[in-house]
Amino acid sequence: MGNDSNSGRPITHQHDLAKLPRALAPLIERPQWAGNADGISYVLTEADPFGAIDLDHCRDPSTHSIDIWAQNFMQCAVTTYQEVTPSGSGVRIWGLADGDSLHRKFTLVIDGKEIAAELFRHTHKALTITGYKLDMIRALTNIDKVFGWALVWGERRKAAAAEQAVLAVGKGNGGGDGCGYSVEQIEQIVRAGAPAGVNRSDLFHTIVGHYTGCGWDAERIFEHLAQFPDGLGGRYLAEGRLSGEIVRSAGKFGAAVLPLFDGKGWSAGWEAKALQQSDLAPEPQPEQEPEGLEQDDAELDPDLVDDDDLDEEVPASRPNLPPLHAHGDPDPRPIKAWLIKHLIPAVGHGLLSGxxxxxxxxxxxxxxxxxxxxxxFLGHTVKRQCGVLLIAAEGADEVRLRLDAVVREKCGNMARAPFRWYEAAPTLLHNKDAVPSLIAMAQQAEASLQDEFGLPLGLIMIDTIAACAGYGRSGEENDNAVGQALMNVLKAVAQAIGCFVLGVDHFGKDLLAGTRGAYSKESSGDVVLACLGNKELSGSVTNTRLAVRKHRGGRQGQEYPFTLRVVEAPEPDEDGEAITTMVVDWLPAGAPGAAQPPPDPWAAARRQDQRTAVLRLKRVLMAILAEQGVDLPIALDGPVVRMIDQKLVRKAFYVCTPADGTPEQQGRFRRQKFLAALDWAEQEQLIGAGEVNEVSYLWFVRPNGKQEEETD
Structure with a gap:
């Protein structure tokens, strides 16, 4: 093992040796004299079979979030050991390496932040092993392919930064040709985003100025940028502030009047007047450092300790941050607050789809x-008795009839119920007044409920999300950035009022995909409930049941059967005929009136061990498909389906599979179970498997290829 060239001892630092994984035993030895040393530095040499990759300034020590560029590295090395560096703001990948000697460092600027990626293979370098692992992998695998990919990645980034350095970034707000880019370059940037090494905020401001100089108003600029969620305005679009940033930038260019979204909001529209420079908060500009620096392949002094702690600076404190909480500090808040215990939290947002x-x-x-x-409710205790607000974006003429029926049948026919509703809804997207309008409506309803019943407003329901979304263009409903922006509106209202906001939505044609449109809607929600049933060609629906499709931090997958019972209103219509509606009657599981769900084809394996593995594979696929899956065509010009990288499925399956023995025996056992479950499910036509762009994917397939159509 690597050691100090003078004493022959390993170089140690203060990190807890007990945290080091057993899988690194071939790499380090724990000397008795090390005592309670907090870590150990291993000196790589040319003769070592090991390699390492350092990713600096990619991790937020407070939130533990990791930048996208570093996640790409980690995904390439998903089968080997990865850990947090001593500073807490970097990631280190360890593995085996057989390639030529390599020591390269790429220093770049990504999203306005200077980062570094450094590669070590068969070279001299002292690196600290912290043991702060990032996943469940406890073995070292060959990472030569990762080195090859990283070299291409780094060289391309350097070349792109060098190319952009020779372009004029801008000539001010007014004169000349405006921005220094050709029309073709501008459109490429709008579609693909800011080139590496270029300040995205400055470039966004410059290009908005170009369009303003061409006579475009803010609405036209918004519609153009919003078409490209992965482009220059993608980040602002996902955060729901693209329109505001456009107005802000356009205001700097001295536009007299910028009409924006007139008539598209719930109100009559608004105008953004030219902004004065004094009204604009100055944007902090990151320091521009030299890019593309590369460290020569020089032999390093083995006595040097890991310079990770020296290279990475502790993030400076910034004003206007939210409160920072620490474990162990007194906190009067309940550890978990429920609206309905173990089902719906007191504050949050979600969906009721079906x-x-x-x-x-x-x-x-x-x-x-x-x-x-x-x-x-469904056997769960109501922890917060409260009033309810319904915003009826569709079906408003049925509200009184259905409310009267449920009050008669379920509430003892009370004279007045703590229920309020509106029969109009603000447009949720492309409308700066959406959140303020919803908050004002909720506050008015809560004041009324408190005044009459002494109850808070605990639940806001919007029926339906699709009816009041206000999608601006064809295909926007399937845009994940737009779906996230839509759910952000619900989240903002819930946090402002301190209640739960439930959006009612429809399923799409592919029932396995769940809620219609962008999958980011379900990914964002704290709770997703689903009304399911077996629909006949005649239009009748049987075996109706409510399923807990998603529950953040709790059990999911439960189903509660129910029937719809026809009830008559006390008064007939003007022709003397009965006015009818329906109410829900919940049924116990297995009751004679409850239709039995069809047998699960995933549970059809004969052997118990095989059935266990197959059902585990199903659970893993369902758990990660929504949040980590991608929508891709099965074949050229084939149908687009939701699919997931097989490596991610395998990794999650291994984590869920208990195993005994040595690490090698555990790995072999888990691999056999995974491959056997995969083969069985594919033979039974429960899943599909294929390769897209040299990546192996898995996806759900309906038995016998049947697809149930769904209309609204």
């Missing part, structure tokens, strides 16, 4: 009845 005709709105009214009276 097939057409499966009773979504009737379930909404049943939920409101339980919250207003404090009755159990």
């Amino acid at each position: 097939q057409w005709g499966a009773g979504k709105t009737f379930v909404v009214f049943d939920l409101a009845a339980a919250l207003g009276t404090g009755q159990l």
Whole structure:
């Protein structure tokens, strides 16, 4: 092993040796004299079979979030050991290496921040092993391919930065040709984003100025930039502030009047007047450092300690940050606050989705009845008896009829129920007044509920999300950035009011994909409930049930069967005929009136061990498909399906599979179980497998290839 050239001892630092994984035993030895040393530095040499990759300034020590560029490295090396560096703001990848001697460092600027990627293979370098592992991998695998990929990545980044350095970034706000880019270059930047090494904020401001100089108003600029969620305005679009940034930048160019979104909001529209320079908060500009620096392949002194702690600076404190909490500090807040215990949190946002005709709105009214009276809901205790607000973007003419029915049938026919509703809704997207309008509506409803019943507003329901989204262009409903922006509106209202906001939405044609449109909607929600049923060609729906499709931090997958019972209003219509609607009657599982769900084809394996492995594979696929899957065509011009990288599935499957023995025996056992479950599921046509762009993917396939159509 590597050691001090004078004493022959390993170089040690203060990191807890007990945290080091056993899989690194071939790499280090724990000398008895090391005592309670907090870590150990290993000196790589030319004769070592080991290699390492350092990714500096990529991790936020407070939030533990890791930058996208570093995640790409980690994904390439997903099968080997990875850990946090001593500073806490970097990542180190360890592995085996057989290639030629290599010591390269790429110093670049990505998203306005200077980062570094340094590669070590068969070279002299002292590196600290911290043991602060980032995943469950406890073995070293060959990473020569990762080195090859990293070299190409670094050289391309350097070349792009050098090319942009010779371009004029701008000539001020007014004169000359405006921005120094050709029309072709501007459109490429709008579509693909800022080139490496270029300050994105400055470039955004410059290009908005170009369009303003061409006579475009802010609305036209927004519509153009919003078409490209991966382009220059993608980040602002995902955060719901693209329109504001456009107005801000355009204001600097002295536009007299910038009409924006006139008539598209809930109100009559607004105008953004030319902004004065004194009204604009100055944007902090990051220091521009030389880019593309490369360290020569020089032999390093083995006595040098790991310079990770010296290279990476502790992030400076910034003003206007949210409160920082520390473990062990006194905190009067409850550890978990519930609206309905173990089902819906007191504050949050989510969805109630479902097939057409499966009773979504009737379930909404049943939920409101339980919250207003404090009755159990699906056997769960109502922890916060409260009033309910419904924003009826569709079906407003049915609200009184259905509310009266559920009050008669479930609430003892009380004279007045703690329920308020609006029969109009603000447009949720492309409308700066969406959140303020919803908050004002909720505050008005809460004041009314407090005045009459002494109850807070605990639940806001928007029926339906699709009816009031206000999508601006074709295909926007399937845009994940737009879906996230939509859910951010619900989240902002929930946090401002201190309640739960539930959006009612439809399923799409592919029932396995869940809620219609962008999958980011379900990914964002704290809770996703789904009304399911078996729809016949005649339009009738049987086997209706409510499923807990997603529950952040709790159990999910439970199903609660119910039937819809027809009830009559006390008064007939003007022709003397009965006015009918329906209410929900919940059924115990297995009750005679409850239709039994069809057998699960995933549980059809004969052997118990095989059935266990197959069901584990199903759970893993369902758990990670929504958040980490991608939408890709199965074949050239084939249908687009939601699929997941097989490596991610394998990694998650291994984590869920208990195993005994040595690390090698554990790995072999898990690999056999995974491959056997994969083969069985593919033979039974439960999953599909294929390669797209040299990546192996898995996706769900319906038995016998049947696809159930869904209309709204």
